[in-house]
Amino acid sequence: MTELTLSTGHPVPLKPAPVKKFRGTRLPGADLRQAIEDTYTVSFHHFTTDLFQISLRNFVCTSEQSFRVTETIEYMRLETVLTGELHIKNPDGSETNLLPGQYRLTDEKSYEFEIKPSQGCQYFVVYIIPALLEQTPMGETIQPSESRMMSDTMREVIHRILDNPFEEKLRDASYDYRIRELLFYHISAPPFTMPGELTPAEIAAVYAADAIIAANLNVHYTIPELARMVHTNVFVLKTGFPKLFGVSVLDRLLQRKMDRAKYLLETTDKQIQEISELSGYETPTGFINAFKKIFKISPKDWRKKSRGLM
Template sequence: MAITISRTDYDELWKECNPTPLVSQHSGYCERVEVIPEQLGEGYIRTIQFRGIDLSLFNYHLHHDLYVIEDEGVGASWEFGFNLSGNRHRKRTGESFLEWGAYEATDTSITYANEPILKVDIDLEAPATLFQLIAESLEELPIEIRRCVEDSDEPCFDEANVITPAMRSTLEKILHCSFQGRTRQIYLEGQCLELIALKLEQLKEPGRSPRNSSCSLNLDDIDRIHLAKNIMAEHSDNPPSLMELSRQVGLNDFKLKTGFRQVFGTTVFGYLHQHRMETARQLLAEGRMNVREVAQTVGYASPSSFAEAFRKQFGVNPKSYLLSKKSV
């Protein structure tokens, strides 16, 4: 079952559910929490407004897939996003992205219910905010980004790439920030600027490709590729081979491999690795298993191999991560 709703009705539903949002006013920033309408799911969106920057923390899960039919019109977005979990508005698990410029809102936004939404967005109130931050290094960025920063009439630039270990470390600091008052403002503003810097550095890397690259997959192909992802997630401790997976979803191995990368921005086994590591991180954070048990649960026979993979993914040893969560 899926829920289909217009953007106008969707926004109204949120307003009805949050007639008086929980708002905290502080010197230098404002913090607001809105809960998701119970008809749609459970969880919340926390928005922290600084000078020129809005930091939004999404933490919820849906009861059913959600299709929001956009109202026709023109909008603008100056956003750095980091999608830790879930498939929302074409942003997928493990992706960092940049949306910059004016766009026409004529599409349908889809959020899938198969994974919880855990997402961090950094929205700039105006494009000039970024220009002020990076004016001296603007020439180092790709030409399409420079055009968008310098000329507001340029079409929207939409780019997606992976969340790096350095980004993930900074995201963890934001999500688990325990500071209050003025210290909270200074700390979170600093982490936002670090994420912006890390994303801009990623844009300079050779071989990156914007989201709007051509794709020849039809809707049935995409559904089968999503099925392949679900199979790999459900059997991550003992995954099928690529040929077995191809037979299960009814695609040849070439279309599965190339299509999976187009849809999810990574290979089949790249996704499997990301899923295993994220599952391991969650299990360690819960603190009910030791490192060896977590390694076995996510499909690693060797604890040392698991520790090396975890360290490469998150920049920290799994035992150290486990101890840090127990001390909180």
């Protein structure tokens, strides 16, 4: 499906790797290929169905690197950056700088991009197979387009895809539902207007910090630590989170934890202890107390209520 080389033409030696040993954001149920070289590490997670394919790609470089992607099958793709940035050089000579919070639809078969050593890049790709477009109402309106801001609803759909908690059959059904949901929001969402007080780079930094928080609920990063990780300053995060999410950085972490806990309580039969761990709490007691403080109800009763049992 995807061939990856350096811009010099030298192949990037991606080889199958054990998923269980991988440290970082994973794509549940996906195959993993990695290339670990002196100047770069590349990880490709790839999940395939008859109607769509999903890819999560991570690049970490010790020096500036240029890569070339060649797609062997011409499917339209939705591409969005989670962290870092993707400086894309298209075959027609045009350039696209894709930042966190932005996405594009493209059917380009081949393109080059640069990765900065200080940032690296993690990006998410959906391959939209023509049969899926045929099944999608107004699917004919889904066409290649320039980069644009992603709505909060679309970002949450991608978060749910990466946070898929189900076993195989339900996992695959969840992916199918979420991909269709993503396309629906692309079709239906009006142009997304960002706060004028923030620059595009500052908006991207806030979205990148939010992605790091969502992927590491068990780690309580300080605001200075987050700022260093996304190459901005403390002021941008302190002012940007309330503007984009309506809450502070700390409250966003708590919000993310509770969102995951509610989702797991409502959609799975996992034990409270496991849910507390997956939601970033060290002990079930700490989780239960935090949950009760916010929702005035215990996690067990929340589960019962969500299923109409009380």
